[in-house]
Amino acid sequence: MEYCSGGSLLSVLEDPENTFGLAESEFLIVLQCVVAGMNHLRENGVVHRDIKPGNIMRLLGEDGRSIYKLTDFGAARELGDDEQFVSVYGTEEYLHPDVYERAVLRKPQQKVYGVTVDLWSIGVTLYHAATGSLPFVPFGGSRWNKEAMYKITSEKPPGAIAGVQGEENGSIEWSYELPLTCRLSTGLKEPLVPILANILEADQKKCWRFNQFFAETNDILTRIVVDVFCLPQASSHRIYIHSYNTTTKFLDAVFKQTNVAPHHQEYYFEGHQYELDPNLQAQSICRTTEHNPLTLLSIAEQPEDVVGVRYRDPALEFPKLVPRVDVVADCRAAKSAVGAVHQTLRIARALRRCRELLARGLHWVIGSLKAECLRVLEQKRGALSVLSCLQLTEVKAPVLYEAALAGSGVLALGDAAMVKQRLQRLAEELSQCSHIFDFQGALDGVLAELLKHGQEAHEDKSIQRMECCLEQMQLIYKQFRKARTSPRLGYNEEQIHKLDKVNLGHLARKVLLIFQDDCVERYEEALALHGSSMRKVCEIKKHLKRLSNRISACSVEMMQCQDCLQSAQDTFLQPEQQSLAPAPPAPSPVPASHAHQDMAFRMQELLEQMRSVTCDLQLNNSIIERLRGAAAAPGV
């Protein structure tokens, strides 16, 4: 047998760091290894019958990542594909209710157990790994209250994944979701919960078969992750997506978590807008991390509400420390306190990361907007030049007509007058488009404020101070674990133990104080500031967009004016040319301007066509994916 140096999954879960379950990356390794092990057993027609964290051994891979292995096949026996076994063996908390009834409650029963009893154990194990707690907890604990335990597991309603009895013989509170303290992301919880609900199913007929369990877990395990930070909502998301999925699916998945409609989603990466080609496959999306996510901006008219980091107040997780010396209870309390500090630190890190991502995202958007300001300025400058040129032509034209014809070109003059009016209106319109400098000033203002706050964040040492406390608390916990095994403490040891316990309480309170006074307060300040900055920036973004559109409209109208002037001149010249000397046919400028307008129209048409093609493409993609999903499921 292989030597597993890293203990078992149980010892990992016993580490106070994992009091609230494993980190997402570690959980996925557990899931992958358990499913692979279970599949191996299945292929060899073996039922394990004793799957539990203590039987899942951990070893360290070459790169420091964990590898888990299903072990202890003492209870395993060979089993035909549809054969069912009658003997019982397992570990109480992880047992299928039918097995529990016979093995623990010792009740005679005629039930036959299918291979799906292993799935139940996997369900309990996965719930334990995901949350750090057992899913089914009768009042007083499962060992003490075996009848209630059986009642909970056997009467669990469909869809529920946990049930806790709050008081003796009291009703059971069912959960249909993983708790808020769980460290897994919404993106992972969402497909995980239905799996748990369907394998934690007492009714063997309703319970998923192994094949379905295998297909559904593999569907999670083969996905890639894209980290997304929704800037207006200040919320981090992990999008689990298949590498062959295209942008449409990705945008939909983001919509599901953020409620930002796909056509309102605009992404930023490394400071600049990141264009998601509709044909792009998820595997080609830039690689993201929690600290370097794709930053999402909503371009909806309605401003988004700030959501922020969702967490349960860690003050609720801290145990009460009683003065009486009880080495076992004290050790438990110390573990629980250390676990609570770990959780507090994690939340504090999430709050700080949120602040950093807010600042960086805003910086990026402002940077891009400033570049856009330069473009619009250039656009405006061009429009003004054209206007001045047209005005020159327009002013001179009637003088020329008069000089040439002495008042006979009435029609042309009428047209020219209209053009004059239009040009005046355009000049007014363009002169109103002078907010760009204001925008630039406002953006610089927001940026300066942002950088000032960045400097403060730079000097923030609250996390380090909490880490120092944690280190000292861990030393005390280590002492308490040693003390737990000794039958009695000597006088001196007891005094030191008491002192340590007082110290533990002090440190715990200090951590909470730092968390509340520094982390939460600064985070909330940052969130408030972000809200107002974001509104300003989004407002400017909208205005700039409108401004650019107005200038474009002006340009189009100027083209029309140009055409008008030209045709006026043409109609004016036509009779003249006929009556006068055979003037050399001037290199016709008509096509130039007509061509302009024509081109604009054609571009518009092209754009429309491209949009419709894109829509078709997106539709096709989603159909293909749906088909592929349908084809994959029964094929496994």
Add this chain to the structure above:
Amino acid sequence: MEYCSGGSLLSVLEDPENTFGLAESEFLIVLQCVVAGMNHLRENGVVHRDIKPGNIMRLLGEDGRSIYKLTDFGAARELGDDEQFVSVYGTEEYLHPDVYERAVLRKPQQKVYGVTVDLWSIGVTLYHAATGSLPFVPFGGSRWNKEAMYKITSEKPPGAIAGVQGEENGSIEWSYELPLTCRLSTGLKEPLVPILANILEADQKKCWRFNQFFAETNDILTRIVVDVFCLPQASSHRIYIHSYNTTTKFLDAVFKQTNVAPHHQEYYFEGHQYELDPNLQAQSICRTTEHNPLTLLSIAEQPEDVVGVRYRDPALEFPKLVPRVDVVADCRAAKSAVGAVHQTLRIARALRRCRELLARGLHWVIGSLKAECLRVLEQKRGALSVLSCLQLTEVKAPVLYEAALAGSGVLALGDAAMVKQRLQRLAEELSQCSHIFDFQGALDGVLAELLKHGQEAHEDKSIQRMECCLEQMQLIYKQFRKARTSPRLGYNEEQIHKLDKVNLGHLARKVLLIFQDDCVERYEEALALHGSSMRKVCEIKKHLKRLSNRISACSVEMMQCQDCLQSAQDTFLQPEQQSLAPAPPAPSPVPASHAHQDMAFRMQELLEQMRSVTCDLQLNNSIIERLRGAAAAPGV
């Protein structure tokens, strides 16, 4: 006396992690604490006489940072400001040569020792802290070869900060710089080396007085740090600068380290160009870290050479492991091997960071260039519109003239013909400015390649694999330290010891292999790719700049053409208007165009003025800073 839980500076330096000296942040804390402690002694008129790492105790601050305290005043005695003491006491390696001569060599001498003997000890201590080694090493070690030790310290040439004797009675190799393995940045080494050279000065008359030492060290300690990454050279820099220094000083400091002339320096931060206002004080520069530096681009014509990370091949640091069991030598070898792995890991991390910063910096520059492309496109579009408008006017004008006058406006016609030619040339010129789409395509190409490589870097686990090896080696080293204290190993222990040593060798080789095959190779690939990408991008940047200038020139020329057309029409209309009916005085368009040109000139003038004011300002700033520096030094 305070309880110092963190051991002493000596125990910190004995940690294999610090085999090559302390990290920069830790070194600065040591410097600050030693200088503060020494100043305190000075203020109380006390000479310590036994400053050495073993007497500098460490405790942990609330935020986990070290605090060092000068201790052990057993040898200290009170001393008047100019009083000198004759008794001797100290620790060999850290002793001033005069003291050494009397205390260690037991030679009678009449020399009196000034307080500056403490400075010598501080010099040796700081050198030890900066490099992990003693500065003066006679062949065979200082304890064994006391005469040579005295010879080295007493005959040290001015400016030298270390001397090593390579063979018995051999000549001494003097160093005037800190070694390449030292973990301090060039920015810190540069002011530190003269301090060391001037307090490691045997001649008490040449040695700095305490006041000068205090002023110079304080000059370092009061500076702030700006991290700069030079993108074309692929090199990281730390700029030590006073918070009140302005941009000029900062640009000069960067020039000193990178050789990029101040007016060629262009900075990027968070994805966008970062404008350094000449009046900006260093304290207001955005806060940088090693991982998030200001990114420097050179806009010099001459492309910069790639420098990359400077490091000494870590293979040279690994000890030879001999099969013979010798617990003391084995422990020393294990320590040295663990130290070498630490160094290897640090270099590997620096190489990876360099790759990340290269990719990110290039991404930023490309993003900004793409935005610039959009601006130039807009600029070109504007120029084309004006051109088409002018051509329309130009084409129609002669026809109108002819129609009106039937050939009498010869002068005006000649002018108009010239304008026609010029407009045609401009049209050609503008049609040649069609590379923008090519630029955009090329930039997208470089970006795609960059993102592809980013994905590979994402999957690189070499650092984690090396960390795993280090962890195992540390366990073996811990065993060896235990074994060192035991007088004899039993048979079983010796076998395990041998096995451990073999294992240690394997692990060390594995680390080196990963370093050479993965880290260095990938780094060099990245560097090569970066060189070519950088050339492409800089080429595009230059072209785009030129293109924008050409379009601007075209616009200016078009304004002139517009003026020409106008004045031609004016001269043509003048006699007509007089002879013809009293035409309504058309709202003069003349000023419009003249005003254009006029404004352009004035803007140019304003720009010139601003430049000269900026220059004056920069000059003033540097004068003020020099004055301030001069005023500060004697005042302390």
